[in-house]
Amino acid sequence: MELGEDQVASKETPELADYIRVIRERWWVIVTAVVIVLAVAVALSLNATPQYRSGARLLYQKNNLDQALFGSQIFASSDQARAVQTGAVLVELEPVAQAVVAQLGTDRSAPSLLGMVSVKAETDTNVIDIEAVSVEPREAADVANAFADQFVLSRQDADRATVAAARELVKAELDSLGPEDAASVYGLMLKEKYENLRILESMQNGGFTVVERASPASGPFSPQPTRNGIVAVVAGLILGIGLAFLLDYLDKRIKNEHALEKELGAPVLASVPAVGGRWGGKKGSRSSKPVGFIDHPALLEAFRTLRSNLQYFSLDTQRPIWLVTSGLPQEGKTTTTVNLGLSLALSGKRVVVLEADLRRPKLHEYLHMEQSPGLSDVLAGTKRLDDAMQLVKADQFVPSESRRKKGEERRGLLQRNFYVVTSGPLPPNPAELLASDRMAKVIEELSSMADYLLIDSPPVLLVSDALTIAPRTNGVILTALLGDTTRDESRQVRSIFERAGVRVIGVVAGGTKKSPAYYHRRGYGYGYGAGYGYGYGYETPPPSPPETSP
Numbered sequence: 001m002e003l004g005e006d007q008v009a010s011k012e013t014p015e016l017a018d019y020i021r022v023i024r025e026r027w028w029v030i031v032t033a034v035v036i037v038l039a040v041a042v043a044l045s046l047n048a049t050p051q052y053r054s055g056a057r058l059l060y061q062k063n064n065l066d067q068a069l070f071g072s073q074i075f076a077s078s079d080q081a082r083a084v085q086t087g088a089v090l091v092e093l094e095p096v097a098q099a100v101v102a103q104l105g106t107d108r109s110a111p112s113l114l115g116m117v118s119v120k121a122e123t124d125t126n127v128i129d130i131e132a133v134s135v136e137p138r139e140a141a142d143v144a145n146a147f148a149d150q151f152v153l154s155r156q157d158a159d160r161a162t163v164a165a166a167r168e169l170v171k172a173e174l175d176s177l178g179p180e181d182a183a184s185v186y187g188l189m190l191k192e193k194y195e196n197l198r199i200l201e202s203m204q205n206g207g208f209t210v211v212e213r214a215s216p217a218s219g220p221f222s223p224q225p226t227r228n229g230i231v232a233v234v235a236g237l238i239l240g241i242g243l244a245f246l247l248d249y250l251d252k253r254i255k256n257e258h259a260l261e262k263e264l265g266a267p268v269l270a271s272v273p274a275v276g277g278r279w280g281g282k283k284g285s286r287s288s289k290p291v292g293f294i295d296h297p298a299l300l301e302a303f304r305t306l307r308s309n310l311q312y313f314s315l316d317t318q319r320p321i322w323l324v325t326s327g328l329p330q331e332g333k334t335t336t337t338v339n340l341g342l343s344l345a346l347s348g349k350r351v352v353v354l355e356a357d358l359r360r361p362k363l364h365e366y367l368h369m370e371q372s373p374g375l376s377d378v379l380a381g382t383k384r385l386d387d388a389m390q391l392v393k394a395d396q397f398v399p400s401e402s403r404r405k406k407g408e409e410r411r412g413l414l415q416r417n418f419y420v421v422t423s424g425p426l427p428p429n430p431a432e433l434l435a436s437d438r439m440a441k442v443i444e445e446l447s448s449m450a451d452y453l454l455i456d457s458p459p460v461l462l463v464s465d466a467l468t469i470a471p472r473t474n475g476v477i478l479t480a481l482l483g484d485t486t487r488d489e490s491r492q493v494r495s496i497f498e499r500a501g502v503r504v505i506g507v508v509a510g511g512t513k514k515s516p517a518y519y520h521r522r523g524y525g526y527g528y529g530a531g532y533g534y535g536y537g538y539e540t541p542p543p544s545p546p547e548t549s550p
Contacts, residue, residue, distance in 0.1 A: 026244035033240030041232035050220035052137040056148040057212035058128040060084050081123040088121035091151045099150040137216035144214035155206025167197035252486040263490035269506035270306035273298045303343040313505050321453045321473040325466040327493040328459050332479040332510035337456040345394040350450040351418035356457045358430035361423035374424025379433040389419045435468045475505040482511040
């Protein structure tokens with residue numbers, strides 16, 4: 001596909017606009033995630049049993065009485081930070097918990113009590129925090145205080161036992177002395193040491209004291225509905241945004257013009273709004289066709305935009321020949337062809353529309369025309385080209401205020417009207433007919449009659465007819481349906497035209513969501529199943545059949 005430098009190149013790196021688009025298009029996923037997570041959090045908070053927390057604090061202070069009495073250190077460590085850390089570990093030992101069970105007279109087991117308690121050492125302040133959690137505020141306070149008390153007692157007992165062992169050694173040595181030795185200086189020193197050890201033993205507190213006792217909490221610390229709600233909203237947003245981007249990654253459909261340009265590598269020439277309804281439905285039913293601009297001024301403006309943009313691509317071409325096609329059926333190629341022809345005719349241009357879809361033609365249905373005689377008759381040599389041309393009066397398809405005013409100068413038969421050559425009877429060999437020299441002559445002859453020749457061809461991903469005709473034109477106009485056309489399809493279309501060296505002018509994006517619409521893809525039917533329809537769907541009655549040439 002020969003793309004000019006002014007056309008849009010495919011970008012692989014996501015931009016800020018892509019992120020904003022995902023959030024804007026999938027806001028409902030984010031909101032749903034937030035609502036669900038918040039609802040779960042609220043339900044859990046309402047059903048959760050209230051939990052109460054109380055805490056006691058211990059302070060470690062070494063008294064250094066051993067050094068005062070003996071001039072040397074009896075206890076092993078003078079590192080207070082390490083002593084605090086060690087104490088925090090010792091609080092949660094089984095013997096302390098067993099002592100707490102005995103103190104409280106509770107039916108709870110020691111492991112159960114240990115599960116209620118958490119201990120934290122603050123080494124910079126030599127403080128140990130003991131916290132207990134329970135469904136009863138009084139029990140939480142009692143457990144915290146009991147662990148503090150029993151830990152202090154256990155440290156006192158341990159230190160006193162150490163001093164008592166030393167005292168017993170001194171006593172044993174004194175008992176071994178005779179009367180004379182006991183009265184000697186050595187004996188007096190042993191007696192003094194013994195008394196000092198007895199004093200030291202009685203004054204041992206283990207280094208830990210309770211500086212703050214636990215009291216029953218005035219209210220539960222859990223659940224906290226407000227905090228849980230805030231956390232749930234944040235978690236829901238994170239989850240929702242993640243799901244939105246995951247769904248966007250998995251969704252291969254193209255939702256906006258920016259993505260369409262990126263995948264096709266061609267500029268969006270116009271965005272055609274969806275104005276309701278759909279083509280297709282139950283078998284045998286017929287929806288109105290999106291042809292003409294009556295009651296739909298937005299369509300008129302969209303195709304005016306398309307007409308204006310296309311003028312820049314025809315500056316170096318005297319009589320442009322444009323091929324209109326799509327990747328798959330029901331992406332708006334036929335309606336785009338007809339409405340573009342209407343718009344050009346209303347601007348005073350001479351226009352001929354050629355239906356080159358010889359497999360599943362729809363143009364004659366859209367315009368309420370006879371299918372025959374048509375292109376297949378001309379290519380088969382059974383009819384002349386003049387016999388296959390039918391006149392369409394464009395004024396019948398536009399709002400009354402847009403029609404020609406009375407007294408306006410007539411500019412010729414083709415001005416404000418246009419000719420259509422329908423497909424004719426379906427031939428058994430459409431590909432051969434479209435590739436024939438006679439087809440080239442038909443295109444040449446029709447181009448000489450008009451300012452613009454528009455050719456409607458079959459979808460390029462299903463058959464090669466469009467590639468057969470494209471080299472005989474000045475460029476290809478692609479159509480795509482937002483919310484239906486996929487990225488893979490667009491890449492395939494781009495690859496096909498690039499390999500064929502065909503110039504793609506741009507793309508017409510259909511299905512712009514200016515009003516609710518529903519689109520449904522159907523099979524193309526070339527011998528493979530169901531037929532197809534084109535268009536964006538309308539709820540308005542079909543236009544009256546145009547007058548045709550005899």
